[in-house]
Amino acid sequence: SLALLKLALHKEDAGDEDEESRNAEGTPSAFHLLLAAFTVLLHRYTGDVDIAIGSSSAGSSTPLILRLAVDPADTFWTIVRRVQEVEREADADALPYEDVVKALHKDEDEITHPIFRVRFFDETDRPRENFIRSTSLTSDLTIFVTRPPATTRSSLAPQISLRILYNSLLFSPVRISFIVDQLSVLLRKVAANPNALVGSVPLLTPSQRERLPNPTADLHWCDWKGAITDVFSQNAKRFPDRTCVVQSVPVTTLDAPQETLVYTYGDIRRASNILAHHLLQGGVQREEVVMIYAHRSVELVVAVMAVLKIGATFSVIDPAYPPSRQVIYLEVAQPRGLVVLAGAGKIGVTVREFLSNNLKIRVEVPALAFSPSGDILGGLVNGADVLGSHYHLAETDPNVVIGPDSVGTLSFTSGSTGIPKGVRGRHYSLTHFFPWMGERFSLSEESKFTMLSGIAHDPIQRDIFTPLFFGARLYVPTAEDIGTPGRLAEWMDDNKVTVTHLTPAMGQLLSAQATRHIPSLSNAFFVGDVLTKRDCLRLQSLAPNVRIINMYGTTETQR
Template sequence: MTQHHTGGLHERFLRGLALSADRPALRIGAETTTYRDLHQQALTWAGSLGGARTVGVLAGKTVTAYAGILGALYAGATVVPLHPDFPAARTRHMLELSGATAVVADERGRAVLAGLGDDLPALDVVEPDPARALTGPRTGTAPADTAYMLFTSGSTGRPKGVPISHGSTRHYFELLDARYDFTPDDVFSQTFDLNFDCAMFDLFCAWGSGATVDVTPQTAYLDLPAHLAEHGVTVWFATPSAISLARRMNGLAPGALPGLRWSFFAGEALRAHDAADWQAAAPASTLENIYGPTELTVTITGHRWDPDTSPERCVNGLVPIGRVHEGHDHVLVDEEDRETPVEGELLITGPQMSAGYLDPADDGGRFVERAGRRWYRTGDRVRRLADGELVYLGRLDSQVQLQGWRVELAEVEHELRSCEGVEEVVAVGAETPAGTELVVYYTGEPRPAARFARALRELLPKGMLPRHYEHLAEFPLNSNRKVDRKELTQRAAALLDRPSSRAATALAAGPVG
């Protein structure tokens, strides 16, 4: 086998291969792929990429997607996971921004590519050729090289690329190895779409320990206890919205999830009563609330839930997010950018931090210089408890978390203004028992909500779509004669508190995946 550089993300899989060559690396429904088979498929994809340095993987949760991601890493390329259900224009834009010259696509992905037009520059849709398979991963991966690139919502309607290096992922997963006791006997849920950074936790924690990744279909929530028992799932990871959904489906009875050893939640605020209910349903499981923006490599803090002590540590009903990972520094700053000891915006620097956005023009206000060092401003307001643990209090800016999606409200507003008859738009996030919901207020000509929904489906991913549209003759203004977003947020909360709205939200809501 070709000698490979120490520290590349793909080495997580090689470690699992050494432990579990003939055991399942991946299960998708009734289809099982062993470590040995997935390794060989990845080598075939790697050899077929023709030296491409940036590779898009446009696929659903199919074997092609997982083998393509691994194969691009084996080839020493940057992986750009792409979702085939995203609007075609958005996918095209991300391919162009990333500089991808090759694409691994499954059947759904190929259909998307066929609709993107013929003028994408030098884009090779790769066919796997066993005759070109590598004998082993290519050498030369350096810590600063980009392992994968993900895209977050941007305020101008243009997604922002976030490159994550092999060095960052190595630091991250070595910390997780020390914190958790995953083994080849574990079975990991895989609820997240592959273009969402939490999916990297699932894949490379499982593969680094020789465990199995079990792809979780949306139908699993109809009877989650039965699904987890049938599939032998021992490690669960999802957004907190999954707890609300399991509760609505009567899947959270005490002791209903006895096979779980670990339960992780991230992507949005975890409420104390949700954590308590899940812990009661999975009494043998250790539950952790883990937090982190994409720019800080999946997650950067963690709080281990203790039914006896955690409830009293919650603030506004929200579970602490824990301590910042070892090897990183953090500060809290007030509105004047002065360091404050107890409560303020969270800034972090350290080895998990991305070097910056793909386009340096996007760095402003996020990646900042402070005391001679580069920091990432999270835009999250947190409180520091006496022992150093942090509690998330809310966003400072115009972003909201929607079932794990970090959404710039300005992007939703930007796209809706392009709809015929719309003059001005304000989008706000309002809290419901099922999580944050997006409500849009607009001026101009009244239009049926279904017309807006159809238009935005062509522009925004499903996870960013508003579910409520309200026409106003004019926006309320505050004392500074600016649009009163606080007033509109209060109106939205009242709107969503109506029984009919709650019913509609419950039927439509579902966790990421």
């Protein structure tokens, strides 16, 4: 009642309407305010923007059919004025209800669709009994507004009662109570601010809010440790100088010693923050896809973490794929952002044409790379580096809230049975196994992991996220380390690798023509294809201390 009084006393700004039009419309009655609030509730419940309500006239027994337009961007006071205007026009043009029905259904043999399914009456009005009776069976919700007689000793706030008739097949008594409670909440909120947008006015009562789970809270489904981005940032803040990624550098001659580039957790955090803020400013929204045109490198780690930090979804294209397959990935993903790693080369002509003509890319980073001095660069546009304006945000995490059901990955099936299919992955899945893996297989910050998976296959997610979760090291080989027979085993032994993720095919490549043992290798996780006993025996002869774990198909098992 107090909310209705506040609304009735609301004074519009002089700029809203001229005085003549305000006087013509008059001060809205309690009935108008309640009808406006009821209409907003119907809009919020159904999403409909064109709402028909059966009502009654204060001046005659002719019923009214009010057709009200509602937009989420309308203010509540706009809806109030619209209710007054529509009611006034309907009253002036009132026709017998039977004539309206016949006119609307003149081309139909049988009337099957009611004009409205909700009714809103003032109890003191006297609509024709045949109107109430004839529309009762087709009405799901009817509200009668009652105001008892008042004296000068009564409170200034109007005492309003509601009598509600409802379809018991659709509504329960508890649900009707919820509707009344939310109507009351809505009125109190708009009484405080009549110009609030109706699409964003809170409706929940305190008791209802308590019954609903916090969508961003840890629900302890499996002792969720948080998003991988949050865990990584925590590790980076605690140990900024700890080695995170060790990138091998291609050798110029076969007998030259291999050099490496070392990047700390602080380096990766700062670089991913800079790229993340650039993508945010470019307009990438939560769970929209950012496609990474990539190669096996430290920059891939930076790009993936940056995309996840802003709540977006990352997907990877391997430049080695045929253009037709790259186009399929892009068509399925419909990315809104594009990050090209400098070492991946230029995007092919046909793929670039598809990007330009068929996709709505909001932001592109043309050449992501670490400079020799350790700065992250995005490539030049109009003579300036695209990331230059965000360097000052290197120490600032985007702090986008990510929950267990937030979508972070878009992977693709192999396409062996047809066109590759996209598989969306939740953040819950990205860290689901890590606590168990750490306990079961003794993984820790002392572990040394490899990046050997195909960059466009989802096992690359475990290559990257497992070491970042534990605060461990990730070693990245060169293309020559993988492609030269026998060289991969030497590379793993040189770096004293302890954990690797392999497909059976990569395991065969590792053991082929190998001349060095890998005594440091303690765990090998196989995924993606049939693992045979012969494959296991070959690896065990190469790495005598290895424990082999078959993780089957990661696309299925980690979802």
